[in-house]
Amino acid sequence: MIVMSFEWKEIEEKWRREWEKARIFEADPDPKREKCFVTFPYPYMNGPLHLGHGFTATRVDVYARYKRMRGFNTLFPWAWHWTGEPIVGAALRVKSGDKEIIRALKEIDGVPEEELKKFVDPVYMARYYTSEGKEAVKKIGFSIDWRREFHTTSLEPTYSRFIEWQYETLRKKGYVVKGTHPVVWCPHCKSPTGDHDRLEGEGVSAEEYTLLKFQFDDAYLPAATFRPETIYGVTNMFLNPDATYVEAMVDGEKWIISKEAALKLSEQLKRVKVLREFKGSELIGKYFVDPISKRKLPILPGWFVDPESATGVVYSVPAHAPADWIAIKDLVNKPDVLRRFGIDPEVVKSIKPISLIEVDGYGEYPAVEIVEKMGIKDQFDPRVDEATSIIYRKEFHTGILKPITGKYAGKRVQDVKSELIEDFKEAGIADSMYDLPEKVVCRCTTRCIVKVLSDQWFLRYSDPDWKQLAHEAIDRAKIYPEAARAYFHDKIDWLHDWACARRTGLGTPLPWSPGWIVETLSDSTIYMAFYTIVKHIRKHDIRAEQLTNEVFDYIFFGEGDPEKLAEASGIDAEVLEEMRREFTYWYPVDLRVSAKELVPNHLSFFIFQHTALFPRELWPRAIGVNGMLAIEGKKMSKSKGNFLTLSNAIDKFGADVTRLTLMLGAEDMDDPDWRVENARSIDSKLRGLYRFINEIIGLRGDSEEKSIDRWLMSAIQGRIRVVTEAIENLKTRTAAEVALFEVWNDIRWYLRRAESPNPKTLKEAVEIWIRLLAPFTPYLCEELWHLLKKGEFVSTAEWPSYDESKIDVKAEESENMIRDLMADTGSIIEVTKMTPKKICYYVASGWKWKAYLEMMRKSLSAKVEMGAIMRELMKAPDLRKEAKRVSAYVGKTLQEINTMSVDQKKRRLEAGELNEKALLNEAKRFLEREFKAEILIYSEDDPQRYDPKKRASLAKPYRPAIYIE
RNA sequence: GCGGGGGUGUCCGAGUGGUCAAAGGAGGCAGGCUUAGGACCUGCUGGCGUAGGCCUGCGCGGGUUCGAACCCCGUCCCCCGCACCA
Structure with a gap:
């Protein structure tokens, strides 16, 4: 009597032990075998691994296991990312007794009380999650070579040395340069305020305004705008009579700006010296000069002008800006207000809009039209913003500039905007400043501003030549799915210089500039190379200081003489040569897989840096991109409370069920959705499979081969082909679906159809079936395989090969005929x-x-x-x-x-x-x-x-x- | 707004010009097996039909074609990313 049920935990632990004992996932160079080097982006250790990690990494593991079965010498290493600020930030919050984070750590991450106390130390926290993470990775059955495990930052000195070498090399090659950069800045914390550090203003980033410098006596009124082309239609200026303005020397010129603006400009690399303060009302009724037309135009009161926004100086273009038109109209209706400021109401009444943009669907004055059409009453109507945005978009995208704009006439606004700004700056009538389009408040409750950082180090991703190489690398690589290729090209074009160093957080210090550390997305670009040698570093106990730049140059570039290097570094020449051999054996990376959110950053950086540092033959061969996991239809998020750790899922459902449920969830860039109901159903399917295969294995005897036997073997060949091709193209869902359900249905049909099932045929089918499923459910398949073949691992068994000679079109068509005939018969009966x-x-x-x-x-x-x-x-x-x-x-x-x-x-x-x-x-x-x-x-x-x-x-x-x- | 992906039957999801009323799975219904079953097996699961047929149908509206879920144009809607951060 065969035992027809099993405990997942039991078989999973058993086979994990057997695999470890036999060291079947430890891969060393073997020149006789073709290699396959697959990687998963190392996870950041500020929390437990979640099911999303599990999804992506299972795809890598399925591919790795498949390739291994195909006979490739397959290496799947793993490491941990500690670089960055969140771990430090979280430790600080624990230290300060932040209830929110303590609750999250306890309830979501499941951190025990006594461990929690130690989380005031960020390094302890990282170590804790790393060791928890490793357990989870082992439990789920990834085929990892653990001899190559490491973590990042200066706490792993040899890795740190590797990063130093990388950045010194990049700098030597001119890919790292010094520059300036605008960031959202908290004046109190004196540091950049990232999205996660904000109380208010999530997603808000600095925008660059053009300042048009209108003349006012010996000073300038720099009015801020996104639409500098509208200067041709200026009719007046608005200042807030109640706001505080200043006269200030700004880089040697006298500017009149809001008090707040003076402070902001001083943080944007401008030399600012405030001369005097005064109320806006002081200037109302006076005249300024438009630098283009030299017309003298009035300054009018505008209470809507926000001194917190840009310079607090606004020029007015009533033909194209609804707000301006309404403001003027309002003033016309309030002659007494004007008189209070000593303005003759006739002056305002006589203001005529000046049209400068021709736009389809509107006449001379689009702003006037839309205000009338929408029935906007006054400047306090909330629909003013809506009207502004409609006109702005329409004019920007389809507007043609009129003759009044001189050299720009006849062109589309969007095509000349940047040229026009350049021209104006050249002519000395424009400048620029950064500001935030919406209020941003730091977690410390201070309102943020934009600061332009100097002395910043940048990776020059804006460099056209470098972009060209990156494009080429994408074109040479296989991209799964193919649709992601366009995404990469687009993001490569879009990337600009990346500030690659930070003041705070864990990481590797920038070797030439103390006080800076290499930023987290920048120290994770070519580390796959480190996997190839870390094994030797451990084995030979090589210290960081022995790993000089020259040593790395030899290992990774083949430069220099190992004998001489041995002398200088104290590392044996043979060891150096072995490391060089190991690097050249495994490199390039054959496959790297991540979720699509990493395309614009990590994966693109990975591509860029490989092209900067390595010759074409060492550029990545394939990149897989997948969707992002949802839980029960909702995006996974700690704050929403639907966060599922990998470890919890495995404990609840078992590794194989978790893996297969994930793989059946989605492929390509579709987002998989984890549903407990699905996992339960997969669990019972796999238990059924176990019984089913056991019964088949128990069959004895032999009988003659009939058409239906040929049909089954032919059909199974088709399944082999589809599953093989699917995994090759990382279509893991298709592969899992065919391997599990379609094969099952084939065998079911055979059993129903055959007068007396032929045990020989069935066993052959089952042997193929188990192997097709092995990459997805390795534990169960290992168990089943050992019922068939003692002493051999399915994990290293030969992948079933598609056998053309077993394809029997006649048998398949015959079977189709019979099925059709049965369907017709059934239809008639019905x-x-x-x-x-x-x-x-x-x-x-x-x-x-x-x-x-x-x-x-x-x-x-x-x-x-x-x-x-x-x-x-x-x-x-x-x-x-x-x-x-x-x-x-x-x-x-x-x-x-x-x-x-x-x-x-x-x-x-x-x-x-x-x-x-x-x-x-x-x-x-x-x-x-x-x-x-x-x-x-x-x-x-x-x-x-x-x-x-x-x-x-x-x-x-x-x-x-x-x-x- | 820009860029990428997508809208298919109760649900998830295949499907890129004819083999498509549309794979596979889930759910539902019916039958079988069974002491029982949330286990397993079989059938059905758009409508009509007393002979293997017909009609409607793949976001919406047009078009190309002998023929369209699949190609073209327009349109609406959904998801993801948009930077100093993992």
Whole structure:
């Protein structure tokens, strides 16, 4: 009696131990074997691994296990990312007793109380999650070579040395340069305020305003705008009478700006010296000069002007800015207000909008039109913003500049905008500043500003030559799915210089600039190279200081003489040579997989840096991109409380169930959705599979090979081909689906169909089946495999090869014929509502087959016409004898032939004439069982046939005629 | 707004010009097996139909074609990313 049930934990632990004992996932260079080097981006250790990590990494592991079975020397290493600020930030929050984070650590991450206390130390925290993470990775059964494990930062000195070498090399090659950069900045914390450090203003980033410098006596009024082209339509200025303005020297010029603006500009690398403060009202009613037209224009009161926004100086273009038009209209209606500021109401009344942009669907003054159309009453109407945005978008995208704009006339706004800004700056009438379009508040409750950092170190991802190389690397690589290729190209073009050093957090200090550390996305770009040598560093106890730049130059670039390097570094020449050999053996990376969110950053950086540092033959060979995991239909998030750690999932469902459920969730860039219900169903499927295979293994004996045996082996070959191709292209869902369900259905059909199932056929099928499933559910397959073959791992068994010789088109087409016939029979029974006692089948006679195949042959090259085909067919004497019936048959069959797909025609031609009578006789008892009726089989011309309704002549190839009573 | 992906039957999800009323799975219904079953097996799961057929149908509206879920144009909607951060 075979045991028909099992405990996941038991078999998983058993096989994990066996694998570790046999060291089957430890891979060393073997020049005789082709290698395969796959990687998963090391996870950041500020928390436990979650199911999303599990999803992506399982895809890597499936590929790795498959390749290993294909005979590749396969290396799948693992490491841990500690670089960055969040771990330090979290430790600080624990230290300060932040309730929110403590609750999250306890409830979501499951950190025990006594451990939690130690989390005030960020390094302890990282170590804790690393060791928890490693347990989870082992439990889920990834085929990792753990000898190559490491973590990042200066706490792993040899890795740190590797990063130093990388950055010194990049700098030497001119890829790292010094520059300036605007960041959202907290004046209190004196540090950049990232999205996660904000109370308010998530997603808000610095925007660059153009400042147009209008003349006012010996000073300038720098008005801020995103639409500098509208200077041609300026009619007046607005200042807030109640706001505080200053006169300040800014880089040697006298500017009039809001008090707040002066502070902001001083943080943007401008020398600012405030001369005096005054209320805006002081300037209301005075005149300024437009630098383009030299017209003198009035300064009007505008309470809507926000001194917190940019310079607090606003110029007015009523033709194209709804807010400006409304503000003027409001003033016209309040002559007393104007008089209070000493302004003659006639001055405002006489302001005429000046049109400068021609735009479809609007007349001279789009702003005036939209205000009227929307019925906006005054400047306090909330729809002013909406109107502004509609006009702005429309004019930017489709607007054509009018003659008043001089050299820009006739061009589209969006095409000349940047040129125009350059020109204005050149002419000294424009400048720029950064500001935030919305309020941003730091976690410390201070309002943030934009600061331009100097002395910043940048990776020059904006460099066109470097971009070119990155594009080339993408073009040379395989990208799964292919649709992601365009995404990469787009993101490579879009990337600009990347500030690659930070002041705070864990990491590797920038070697030439103390006080800076290499930023987290920048120290994780070529570390896969480190996997190839870290094993030797450990084995030979090599210290960081021995790993000089020259040593790395030798290992990774092949530069220098190992003997001399040995002397200088104290590392044996043989060891150096071995490391060099190991690097060149494993490199390049054959596959790297991540979720699509990493395309614009990590994966693109990975590509960029490989092209900067390595020759083309060492550029990555393939990149896989996948979707992002949702839990029960919702995006996974700690704050929403639907966060599922990898470890929890495995404990609850087992490793194989977790893996297979994930793999069946989605492929390509689709987002998989984890549902407990699915996992449960997969669990019961796998238990069923276990019983099913056990029963098959228990079968004894042998019997003769029938058409249905050939059918099963042929069908299984098709499954092998599909699964193999799918995994090759990282279509892991398709592969899992076919390997599990389609193969199962094939075998099920075989068992139902075959009079007496042939154990030999079944065992062959099962051996293939287990191996096809092994990359997905390695533990269960290992268990099953050992029931078949003692002492051999399925993990290292040979992948089933597609055997062309076992493809039997005739057997497959025969089976299709029988299935179709059963469906037709069933349909008749259903419609007529009879309970059949007797079912008669009449198979088509030889001449029909001859005509049918001939028509198909002809139709491969051209459409078959009645006349031509009849002339052709009449050449054969046996058909000529039946000319009348042939002609009727051909007429009826013509359309079927002409609309059949080429593929199908080829299959049927290859199958040739089926001996339908023999096939049906072979299936007779099966059909009788299925329909619970007597089955009678005749040739249509059989004079002995029972055919009371004269249906026999309806027989066609592949469609025997049917009579039921 | 820009860029990428997508809208298919109750649900998830295949499907890129004819083999498509549309794979596979889930759910539902019916039957079988069984002491019982949330285990297993079989069938059904758009509508109509007393003979293997017909009609409707793949976000919406047009078009190309002998023929369209698949190609073209327009349109609406959904998801993801948009930077100093893992």
